[in-house]
Amino acid sequence: MKHVILGAGPGGVIAAETLSKQGHGGAITLVGDEPEPPYSRMAIPYLLSDIIDESGTYLRKNPDHYEKLGIDRLQARASGIDTKKGRVALDNGKELPYDRLLIATGSSATTPPIEGLDGPGVHHCWTLEDTRHILKSIEPGSEVLLMGAGFVACIILNGLVKRGAKVTAIVRGPRMVRSMMTETAGGMIKRWCGEKGIRVLTETNATRVTHDGGLKVDLDNSETMNPALIIVAVGVKPNMDFIDGSGIETDYGILVDNHMQTNIEGIFATGDVAQGLDFSSGGRSVHAIQPTASEHGRIAALNMAGVPATYKGSLLMNVLDTVGLIATSFGQWQGAKGGDHAEAVDEDHYKYLRLEFEEDRLVGACSVGITQHVGAVRGLIQSRTRLGHWKKRLVQDPTRFMEAYLGSTQPVG
Amino acid sequence: MGWHGKILRVDLSKGTCKAEDLNQEWARNYLGQRGLATKYLCEETDPKVDPLSPDNKLIFATGPLTGSMASTGGRYSVITKGPLTNCIACSNSGGYWGAELKFAGWDMVILEGKSKKPVYLFISDDEATLMPADDLWGKSVWETEPTIKARLQDPQIRVTSIGRAGENGVLYAGIINDLHRAAGRSGVGAVMGSKNLKAIAVRGTKGDKPHDPKAFMEATVAGKKVLAENAVTGQGLPTYGTQVLMNVINEIGAMPTRNWREVQFDGAAAISGEAMHEPRKSDGKANLVTNQACFGCTIACGRISKIDEEHFTVKTKPEYWHASGGVEYEAAWALGSDTGIDDLEALTYANYLCNEDGFDPISFGATVAAAMELYEMGAITDKDTGGIELKFGSVEALTTLTELTAKGEGFGKEIGLGSKRLCEKYGHPDLSMTVKGQEFPAYDARGIQGMGLTYATSNRGACHLRSYTVASEVMGIPEKTDPLVTDGKAGLVMAFQDATAVVDSSGLCVFVTFAWSMEDIAPQIQAACEGDWSVENLLLTGERIWNLERKYNLSAGMTAKDDTLPKRLLKEAAKTGPAKGKVNDLGKMLPEYYELRGWTTEGVPTNETLDRLAL
Amino acid sequence: MIRALQIEPVKCTGCLQCEMACSYEKEGVFNPAKSRIKVFNFHEEGRMVPYTCTQCAEAWCLHACPVDAIRLDAETGAKIVVDVLCVGCKVCTIACPFGTINYNASAGVVVKCDLCDGDPECAKACPTEAITYVDADWTGLERMRDWADKTANEQPQA
Numbered sequence A: 001m002k003h004v005i006l007g008a009g010p011g012g013v014i015a016a017e018t019l020s021k022q023g024h025g026g027a028i029t030l031v032g033d034e035p036e037p038p039y040s041r042m043a044i045p046y047l048l049s050d051i052i053d054e055s056g057t058y059l060r061k062n063p064d065h066y067e068k069l070g071i072d073r074l075q076a077r078a079s080g081i082d083t084k085k086g087r088v089a090l091d092n093g094k095e096l097p098y099d100r101l102l103i104a105t106g107s108s109a110t111t112p113p114i115e116g117l118d119g120p121g122v123h124h125c126w127t128l129e130d131t132r133h134i135l136k137s138i139e140p141g142s143e144v145l146l147m148g149a150g151f152v153a154c155i156i157l158n159g160l161v162k163r164g165a166k167v168t169a170i171v172r173g174p175r176m177v178r179s180m181m182t183e184t185a186g187g188m189i190k191r192w193c194g195e196k197g198i199r200v201l202t203e204t205n206a207t208r209v210t211h212d213g214g215l216k217v218d219l220d221n222s223e224t225m226n227p228a229l230i231i232v233a234v235g236v237k238p239n240m241d242f243i244d245g246s247g248i249e250t251d252y253g254i255l256v257d258n259h260m261q262t263n264i265e266g267i268f269a270t271g272d273v274a275q276g277l278d279f280s281s282g283g284r285s286v287h288a289i290q291p292t293a294s295e296h297g298r299i300a301a302l303n304m305a306g307v308p309a310t311y312k313g314s315l316l317m318n319v320l321d322t323v324g325l326i327a328t329s330f331g332q333w334q335g336a337k338g339g340d341h342a343e344a345v346d347e348d349h350y351k352y353l354r355l356e357f358e359e360d361r362l363v364g365a366c367s368v369g370i371t372q373h374v375g376a377v378r379g380l381i382q383s384r385t386r387l388g389h390w391k392k393r394l395v396q397d398p399t400r401f402m403e404a405y406l407g408s409t410q411p412v413g
Numbered sequence B: 001m002g003w004h005g006k007i008l009r010v011d012l013s014k015g016t017c018k019a020e021d022l023n024q025e026w027a028r029n030y031l032g033q034r035g036l037a038t039k040y041l042c043e044e045t046d047p048k049v050d051p052l053s054p055d056n057k058l059i060f061a062t063g064p065l066t067g068s069m070a071s072t073g074g075r076y077s078v079i080t081k082g083p084l085t086n087c088i089a090c091s092n093s094g095g096y097w098g099a100e101l102k103f104a105g106w107d108m109v110i111l112e113g114k115s116k117k118p119v120y121l122f123i124s125d126d127e128a129t130l131m132p133a134d135d136l137w138g139k140s141v142w143e144t145e146p147t148i149k150a151r152l153q154d155p156q157i158r159v160t161s162i163g164r165a166g167e168n169g170v171l172y173a174g175i176i177n178d179l180h181r182a183a184g185r186s187g188v189g190a191v192m193g194s195k196n197l198k199a200i201a202v203r204g205t206k207g208d209k210p211h212d213p214k215a216f217m218e219a220t221v222a223g224k225k226v227l228a229e230n231a232v233t234g235q236g237l238p239t240y241g242t243q244v245l246m247n248v249i250n251e252i253g254a255m256p257t258r259n260w261r262e263v264q265f266d267g268a269a270a271i272s273g274e275a276m277h278e279p280r281k282s283d284g285k286a287n288l289v290t291n292q293a294c295f296g297c298t299i300a301c302g303r304i305s306k307i308d309e310e311h312f313t314v315k316t317k318p319e320y321w322h323a324s325g326g327v328e329y330e331a332a333w334a335l336g337s338d339t340g341i342d343d344l345e346a347l348t349y350a351n352y353l354c355n356e357d358g359f360d361p362i363s364f365g366a367t368v369a370a371a372m373e374l375y376e377m378g379a380i381t382d383k384d385t386g387g388i389e390l391k392f393g394s395v396e397a398l399t400t401l402t403e404l405t406a407k408g409e410g411f412g413k414e415i416g417l418g419s420k421r422l423c424e425k426y427g428h429p430d431l432s433m434t435v436k437g438q439e440f441p442a443y444d445a446r447g448i449q450g451m452g453l454t455y456a457t458s459n460r461g462a463c464h465l466r467s468y469t470v471a472s473e474v475m476g477i478p479e480k481t482d483p484l485v486t487d488g489k490a491g492l493v494m495a496f497q498d499a500t501a502v503v504d505s506s507g508l509c510v511f512v513t514f515a516w517s518m519e520d521i522a523p524q525i526q527a528a529c530e531g532d533w534s535v536e537n538l539l540l541t542g543e544r545i546w547n548l549e550r551k552y553n554l555s556a557g558m559t560a561k562d563d564t565l566p567k568r569l570l571k572e573a574a575k576t577g578p579a580k581g582k583v584n585d586l587g588k589m590l591p592e593y594y595e596l597r598g599w600t601t602e603g604v605p606t607n608e609t610l611d612r613l614a615l
Numbered sequence C: 001m002i003r004a005l006q007i008e009p010v011k012c013t014g015c016l017q018c019e020m021a022c023s024y025e026k027e028g029v030f031n032p033a034k035s036r037i038k039v040f041n042f043h044e045e046g047r048m049v050p051y052t053c054t055q056c057a058e059a060w061c062l063h064a065c066p067v068d069a070i071r072l073d074a075e076t077g078a079k080i081v082v083d084v085l086c087v088g089c090k091v092c093t094i095a096c097p098f099g100t101i102n103y104n105a106s107a108g109v110v111v112k113c114d115l116c117d118g119d120p121e122c123a124k125a126c127p128t129e130a131i132t133y134v135d136a137d138w139t140g141l142e143r144m145r146d147w148a149d150k151t152a153n154e155q156p157q158a
């Protein structure tokens, strides 16, 4: 039995390891197009902030790790799939036969259509390669223009500020981290940034970038900037161009069932590229986050190894550190239809918590300035625990969520 | 490190918070908490100050063992001039608040002046801020504490606050932390209220470290072992709490009953520690839910009770159906025996209200008892009480008055001024069972002679916690003395007073002394702090603290005449029990005590004594 | 035989000796705010509930970690944070459905119970045996597991 995994990010690596642990005896080939050992994109901001060096981003620290588990690594880029013959075409001209295939090619950062944005001095912050470019072009005091103020952009911002860069962030929309936080919370983060000397311009676009004698950026608020560097972090899209024409069903990402299998038997997909069961909506969504890639990878591999495993769906969740202000978001933080909520706001101390309920179940939450026991929020959502009388207490004081979790799941009274 | 070396000074008039270095020399001479804060109060205020004026100061102080692994190391004290007694007031509380203040990096907080508007103080590690409390004013402790936690969005915040009693000037209003732990006596809550300070909320994440960690761990582990193996601290207190005493004290005929007319209460068994364990007839559940500890305490004498939901006091009030602090011995006595009431559920309800709105159940119960006697003799009439039939044994009278006192309404306003003022107003000052204006606790000084001297000489007015000679006279700790004789009691009282001053200044709970001698305590303090904390030096420190408090009181206008007991204890003999026919023989003990203390016959420390103590 | 912390809330008095022992062992100070075991106060119920990591088989934190900073201690079964590898991204803190791995801002890393190399200080400090370190079979872990199953993102197979 030949197992081929395309993409050596966390989704691919965890799948390969799970397959190896299942001890099925077949071959496992892990194909990745990047030259470095498998690494974690989400560790990049910590490379920016100089907490770690490149090896600190590696998914596994022992160089023999893959070999020991019997995982063959191959550096190549998949360029097509022949599902009839069971072969993957690689960009080096070779073909790779498979019995079971996992597509774990992740996603890439996108570039908005702005004049001059494709020139020098403009980078994504998505790969180690990108990061090397960035690190070469900034030093303490450098002015950096960050395009985007979503969750990944905020984490990058944190890394840049720790490096000593002077950052201005611009975002088209009306607030920061719009896809994971309420207006109040987003406003708090923006105010916090301002207090830390970081300029955040909402409802602002770059209209043109020119390159003669240094970067020059025109903004639609009629301001002009001369940053040392522009970092683009406005959005992502799944890496699935190479499957065009293969017959694998796609929507926003590659559509998979509860076993992480695509419409074609023997072909699975995981992580940022996969559009799988969404725990909150019951539909299928792309949840481009690390925990989803890890869970997907495990479930897909079990099924590939013939151990039936059914996924209950991924819960969208994030944790964000914006220069010391920690924010989280879980599930249906915008609220459920017909649901209700509890909210606590303390603007003075930068603290915020909003819980969203459906009947007496927690379905979503977002917070600012809360770090202790936040995992229990996930636990309550994902176990669909009925809160009973705890709901009333949470409405009075949502910060008692850990007690609510213990009170409704452990023998307390 | 024992001390952080940092105190917080809050000027409520100006609205400022300032960090200051702790006076290390004073710390070496007065240890911490009660002693050290008293030193600050003496240095910084005029003893003649009106307790409820802005010129009085209010000090929250921890000891060097507060917030440590020493068993019971979680106490703090509130030191100020008390409005009930016009003496120095020092009220000690457990729970978690004191340790939290220590973990935030502070040894004590000194509050001065008076805020124009209601405020609360929020201390988050090094940061201290005064926050508006207009909407908290008029709220109970039980509303204030959760509201502040929710508002600051941190369930781990610890809050100490006053309820409506403190706002309304109940002269024995306390300060309540962790919902049911109280710096209960002498009216420290009224002082807080007079300053327009509603609460102090603390979150401490900095922690604390002993001076010599290895020695500290050894000493505290050894100490905990002693507590666990001792019958009182290892079994009696965890099982029955202080209520272990109810039946014992009643049997020896030292259970003051119906405003001290009698010395035994026929209803004692029904309100005892044992009774709290008994399944109720109504619902088959016991009044007691569990025992609980304060911070760091390996004894865990605290009572957690639930009131019978069918009991008339709460039947229509589900807000009281939850568990909370149950009656301790003193509360059960004051609310029960002293008023002639043997309904445990009603006492628990009254006790809840005392915690909810922050007033001392001892002084309150004793004042109700005095009012009942005045009522029965016709000195107080239905017109005065607003129609309440104030008879001994009337459960309705007690619970109604508790509610009225909490709210500061009707006859509750008069009850809120304490028994001395009440009895004076209605023309029978002798019937007030008080010393220096503070109501007695639960030990009849006719049946336990040493307690007479304890009460008469206590620096904060009648109190059992200044020299608990009951330990020796009843329980045989450290050795048994005869409760009915006066011989040796002056020395006993003095030794207990000094030792207790040490314990109260260390961060420990005085209950450890049922099992620990100074030899057990000294190594723990020695390992926690820099300096010499040998047994001898500690006892000298205790004596110094006692004399400093005495000096304060003398300067405040007290004289030897105030070191006395109500006529009833000196003239009316006990009617039943082992002490039958006895009065308290204070006259024999007091001169001896003055002499032992190195005081003049007028009760003033001689210059020699002051020199010896470096005062 | 793998051992586990057994917690019996009915025996807990709320003295917090466990929190102090834990913070003292791990941080060198008495500081409940930094303890890996927390005692929750259910005032209305009159109950104190100590709670910490159960070293669950699912090991949510370990699997969520992007940089392999959480490792399994083969001898004790504890999931252990390797401080030098942890980048402080906090993903594990939202992934753990029990809320028992937490971010320590002053250290820039996450902290969790590591069973003190098989000799847990909290259990030693507890005066009432509300926390004991016993053979895993005895811990009532079953109940915990039931709940973990409810949380699991995988449906149990029939």
Ligand SMILES: Cc1cc2nc3c(=O)[nH]c(=O)nc-3n(C[C@H](O)[C@H](O)[C@H](O)COP(=O)(O)OP(=O)(O)OC[C@H]3O[C@@H](n4cnc5c(N)ncnc54)[C@H](O)[C@@H]3O)c2cc1C
Binding pocket: A006, A007, A008, A009, A010, A011, A012, A031, A032, A033, A034, A040, A041, A042, A043, A044, A045, A076, A077, A078, A079, A104, A105, A106, A107, A125, A126, A127, A152, A155, A156, A239, A242, A270, A271, A272, A273, A287, A288, A289, A290, A291, A293, A318, A319, C089, C091
């Ligand atoms: C800066 C940054 C910060 C982030 N922070 C967080 C965070 O805090 N929390 C969080 O949950 N998530 C975060 N993320 C997202 C998280 O990193 C991704 O969700 C996760 O990496 C997805 O894993 P994956 O295995 O699906 O894909 P990837 O990690 O993208 O790995 C896919 C791999 O496949 C390779 N590949 C692509 N196409 C091909 C091909 N045709 N042939 C061969 N190989 C191919 C890619 O080059 C890549 O190496 C962050 C991402 C970034 C960039």
Ligand code: SF4
Binding pocket: C064, C065, C066, C067, C068, C069, C070, C081, C085, C086, C087, C088, C089, C090, C091, C092, C093, C109, C110
């Ligand atoms: S915070 Fe540390 S241990 Fe947790 S997931 Fe991130 S790197 Fe791993």
